[in-house]
Amino acid sequence: MIERVFRWFDQRLGAASFARKSLRKIFPDHWSFMLGEIALYSFVILVVTGVFLTFFYVPDSAVVTYHGPYRPLDGQSMSRAYESVLRLSFEVRSGLVFRQIHHWAALVMVGAVSIHAARVFFTGAFRKPRELNWVLGVLLLILTLAIGFAGYSLPDDLLSGTGLRIAYSVVLSIPLIGTWMAFLLFGGEYPSPDLIPRLFVLHVMILPALIAVTIGAHLAILWRQKHTNFPEKTLRPDHIRGERLWPRYAFKSIGFLFAIWGILALFGGLVQINPIWLYGPYEPHIVSQAAQPDWYMGWLEGLLRLFPNWQITIGGYEIPELFFPSVLIPGLFFTILAFWPWIERRLTGDGEFHDLLQYPRDLPWRTALGASMLAFFVLLSMAGGDDVLASDVGVSIEAFVRVFRAVVIVVPGLVFLVTYLVARGLRDSGREPVKRSPINQVKRRSDGGFETEEEEGGGFPSTEERMRAAVAADGAADASGSGEEPKVGV
Amino acid sequence: MTSGEGPRDELGGGRTPDPADPADPADPPDPDRDRKKARRTAASVGAAVAAGAAIVRRVSRARGPVREAADPPDDQETAATPPYLGSGDVEVLTGPSPVPERRAAGWITVALAAAVVAGIAVLIVYALGGQPQIEGVLLAILLLGIGFAFIFWGKFLFAPEIVTEPRGEHRSSPAAVAGAEEAMAEDAEGITRRRFLVRMMVTAFGALGLAAIFPIRSLGPSPGNSLFRTPWRRGSLVVDETGSAVTVNTLPVGGVLTVFPAGHVGANDAQAILVRVIDAALQLPAGRDAWAPLGNVCYSKLCTHAGCPVGLYLAGAAQLQCPCHYSAFDVLRGAVPVFGPATTPLPQLPLYVDSSGYLRARGDFTAPVGPGFWNRNKGPSGSGAST
Numbered sequence: 026m027i028e029r030v031f032r033w034f035d036q037r038l039g040a041a042s043f044a045r046k047s048l049r050k051i052f053p054d055h056w057s058f059m060l061g062e063i064a065l066y067s068f069v070i071l072v073v074t075g076v077f078l079t080f081f082y083v084p085d086s087a088v089v090t091y092h093g094p095y096r097p098l099d100g101q102s103m104s105r106a107y108e109s110v111l112r113l114s115f116e117v118r119s120g121l122v123f124r125q126i127h128h129w130a131a132l133v134m135v136g137a138v139s140i141h142a143a144r145v146f147f148t149g150a151f152r153k154p155r156e157l158n159w160v161l162g163v164l165l166l167i168l169t170l171a172i173g174f175a176g177y178s179l180p181d182d183l184l185s186g187t188g189l190r191i192a193y194s195v196v197l198s199i200p201l202i203g204t205w206m207a208f209l210l211f212g213g214e215y216p217s218p219d220l221i222p223r224l225f226v227l228h229v230m231i232l233p234a235l236i237a238v239t240i241g242a243h244l245a246i247l248w249r250q251k252h253t254n255f256p257e258k259t260l261r262p263d264h265i266r267g268e269r270l271w272p273r274y275a276f277k278s279i280g281f282l283f284a285i286w287g288i289l290a291l292f293g294g295l296v297q298i299n300p301i302w303l304y305g306p307y308e309p310h311i312v313s314q315a316a317q318p319d320w321y322m323g324w325l326e327g328l329l330r331l332f333p334n335w336q337i338t339i340g341g342y343e344i345p346e347l348f349f350p351s352v353l354i355p356g357l358f359f360t361i362l363a364f365w366p367w368i369e370r371r372l373t374g375d376g377e378f379h380d381l382l383q384y385p386r387d388l389p390w391r392t393a394l395g396a397s398m399l400a401f402f403v404l405l406s407m408a409g410g411d412d413v414l415a416s417d418v419g420v421s422i423e424a425f426v427r428v429f430r431a432v433v434i435v436v437p438g439l440v441f442l443v444t445y446l447v448a449r450g451l452r453d454s455g456r457e458p459v460k461r462s463p464i465n466q467v468k469r470r471s472d473g474g475f476e477t478e479e480e481e482g483g484g485f486p487s488t489e490e491r492m493r494a495a496v497a498a499d500g501a502a503d504a505s506g507s508g509e510e511p512k513v514g515v
Numbered sequence: 516m517t518s519g520e521g522p523r524d525e526l527g528g529g530r531t532p533d534p535a536d537p538a539d540p541a542d543p544p545d546p547d548r549d550r551k552k553a554r555r556t557a558a559s560v561g562a563a564v565a566a567g568a569a570i571v572r573r574v575s576r577a578r579g580p581v582r583e584a585a586d587p588p589d590d591q592e593t594a595a596t597p598p599y600l601g602s603g604d605v606e607v608l609t610g611p612s613p614v615p616e617r618r619a620a621g622w623i624t625v626a627l628a629a630a631v632v633a634g635i636a637v638l639i640v641y642a643l644g645g646q647p648q649i650e651g652v653l654l655a656i657l658l659l660g661i662g663f664a665f666i667f668w669g670k671f672l673f674a675p676e677i678v679t680e681p682r683g684e685h686r687s688s689p690a691a692v693a694g695a696e697e698a699m700a701e702d703a704e705g706i707t708r709r710r711f712l713v714r715m716m717v718t719a720f721g722a723l724g725l726a727a728i729f730p731i732r733s734l735g736p737s738p739g740n741s742l743f744r745t746p747w748r749r750g751s752l753v754v755d756e757t758g759s760a761v762t763v764n765t766l767p768v769g770g771v772l773t774v775f776p777a778g779h780v781g782a783n784d785a786q787a788i789l790v791r792v793i794d795a796a797l798q799l800p801a802g803r804d805a806w807a808p809l810g811n812v813c814y815s816k817l818c819t820h821a822g823c824p825v826g827l828y829l830a831g832a833a834q835l836q837c838p839c840h841y842s843a844f845d846v847l848r849g850a851v852p853v854f855g856p857a858t859t860p861l862p863q864l865p866l867y868v869d870s871s872g873y874l875r876a877r878g879d880f881t882a883p884v885g886p887g888f889w890n891r892n893k894g895p896s897g898s899g900a901s902t
Contacts, residue, residue: 122651187823194821194822209732215783264600264682268676276670280666280668284658287655287657293651294655295651312824312826314838315838330840330856345887
């Protein structure tokens with residue numbers, strides 16, 4: 026039966042050779058290579074649960090009076106959007122569990138994309154020839170943040186409404202074009218009745234389509250270029266090592282997909298997330314205290330809270346204080362991130378092809394930079410909850426902010442220094458990154474042969490370099506044989 | 516695809532013949548050759564172990580290093596050959612599953628059975644009216660059951676395999692590149708010679724681009740002077756959230772109230788916060804002395820930092836605080852910012868008391884309300900630059 030279906034397609038599409046190649050494709054194995062999979066599978070479950078939610082959500086800011094099973098809000102006036110989310114949560118069967126799975130999956134997806142990006146950064150996987158996929162990955166990170174923000178703004182509750190208000194102010198702060206941009210994007214002065222329908226179209230159509238297309242390109246390029254390998258003593262730089270796609274790897278990966286969905290379902294059922302009925306409907310003159318956005322917006326919130334009150338006035342025209350922490354710094358960050366492969370290449374002068382990854386120790390300054398940026402973001406996210414933290418610690422918010430302004434600069438600096446020294450020390454110690462292979466280091470003998478060397482001997486250079494050198498030496502020694510000189514740069 | 520109760524005999528025998536490394540006919544047969552191959556294979560098993568294939572590690576522990584089926588070498592550790600493959604070599608390492616097939620099949624059966632039971636249960640719960648927590652847990656069992664069944668199946672019912680093969684070049688061969696360039700260059704004259712037409716085509720695309728930009732203008736109204744004015748007018752009656760008029764004595768000293776102009780309750784840009792302080796303590800900027808009758812001083816409630824409502828009042832310090840980013844404003848001194856990221860004072864609403872004791876506005880706020888924008892100090896005429 027399967028054979029007949031297969032034949033039918035092959036006679037029309039000639040799919041057999043592609044299918045054969047694909048099924049035999051090799052996928053290197055390492056736990057950190059699963060992070061991208063988590064992001065992808067979260068996206069799939071987001072689409073599935075999201076489609077269900079669209080059947081009940083009403084993108085309308087018209088004011089209605091609520092009468093429903095949630096008594097505390099009975100008789101309250103609210104937007105139809107907010108009311109529809111209440112109905113979805115309390116009256117639609119399976120509505121709440123799907124909504125909560127959707128929200129948890131969103132949080133997990135942003136996390137997975139971020140950590141995946143960090144993995145690629147720390148292992149140098151973005152180096153030639155994989156710069157394109159790095160740029161697409163940064164784009165995916167930005168799109169994921171945007172779709173997350175648009176999504177949690179849809180219920181039109183007090184917390185998200187305040188977030189939208191800040192987003193409007195951020196756009197407004199851009200010099201020269203800010204006022205027009207804000208009015209065009211938000212449909213007029215905040216709060217405009219056009220805003221909720223626009224966010225809805227963005228969240229369920231434009232951004233998902235962009236993400237799906239970008240993921241498609243990201244995977245197609247991965248397929249074409251093949252996955253990177255961590256260096257192993259026995260792996261040539263021009264070889265790939267792993268499992269074939271079919272059947273073992275595919276079974277494990279499909280299993281992983283269902284397992285992630287299962288964990289998300291567990292969270293969606295048991296762990297409350299975004300209980301908008303507790304926040305209440307949005308009203309522009311009401312605000313809640315100790316309000317924090319979803320975790321991935323925390324660093325921006327922290328930046329806004331900590332950044333000093335600088336305002337520049339040029340000839341009577343001003344650059345508002347909000348512009349620097351909310352537009353300039355994030356803009357610079359994502360620009361540098363997107364161009365990082367070229368920036369690093371400029372700094373290291375390394376223009377070679379790389380199919381083998383680096384261990385974080387192999388390039389200490391990059392690792393130190395990445396670690397200090399991570400520390401910066403964690404500290405900023407903490408500052409985003411400075412009111413809660415200050416009251417927990419028992420200090421005034423003023424004192425907390427003053428201290429934290431120094432902390433977010435000094436601590437990442439220290440993290441840079443310590444990471445750099447540790448990474449350099451590890452690199453120079455010659456110890457293997459992980460106890461990998463029982464085979465000892467290979468040394469070339471003067472007569473052209475090779476001999477194994479005990480572990481204590483000599484330095485252990487960056488593994489890919491060592492591998493390249495050894496292979497080149499081997500190639501020279503074997504050249505009399507097949508004459509196949511391995512094409513590897515040094 | 517089989518994996519037996521016991522280890523397979525052809526361990527390591529999957530190494531495919533190596534077409535890229537044929538024995539050179541000129542060379543005499545190399546007695547070391549077999550040993551060499553075996554060495555490579557053994558070394559790769561070591562790496563395979565490290566790559567997380569616990570299965571292979573188990574095999575190599577149980578049976579010693581994986582060996583070439585044909586000719587098991589005796590002294591692998593001293594083999595003086597590089598531990599990696601030759602260029603173009605393909606190597607397939609395989610071993611038995613670490614878990615007996617029957618036991619693995621048992622686990623899979625349990626996982627799938629749990630999934631089926633949970634699936635039926637979730638239907639029943641749904642039919643009975645649904646319950647989010649139970650639905651979540653049952654869905655989780657259903658999905659995790661399927662997931663673990665797949666993972667066990669993949670890990671234990673297929674023979675583990677670690678394949679090493681050449682990656683192939685990323686770039687095309689020089690011949691292919693030349694061919695593509697040639698194809699591109701074919702009849703290129705038809706384009707390069709037609710400079711005028713090319714320019715016209717570019718211009719036409721420019722026109723298309725412009726035409727595509729204009730619909731964007733429909734997305735929103737012109738900012739005009741809407742950022743510079745609010746519904747407050749001279750004589751506007753001050754009312755609270757419910758629409759009741761506010762008198763000069765509605766608030767006790769130390770009290771605060773969110774107020775609007777009558778007829779615009781809830782309007783975002785009109786929201787103002789009325790604070791009652793001791794009259795004598797006020798140190799308002801020059802010219803504002805009469806604006807706070809009996810200590811009723813009123814400011815825009817929109818924070819000048821990011822536009823959140825300035826919803827906290829610290830009566831002791833007479834400070835208004837914004838709970839979004841904790842800018843603080845000194846109520847007694849014209850709401851100048853005293854802490855936090857805000858740079859601009861909250862605009863003040865000038866008040867007077869009418870003959871019946873009600874508070875009314877003398878006019879609009881002293882400045883545009885809310886967060887800064889580039890031409891805030893220049894007035895709406897400045898926006899002409901961007902129209």
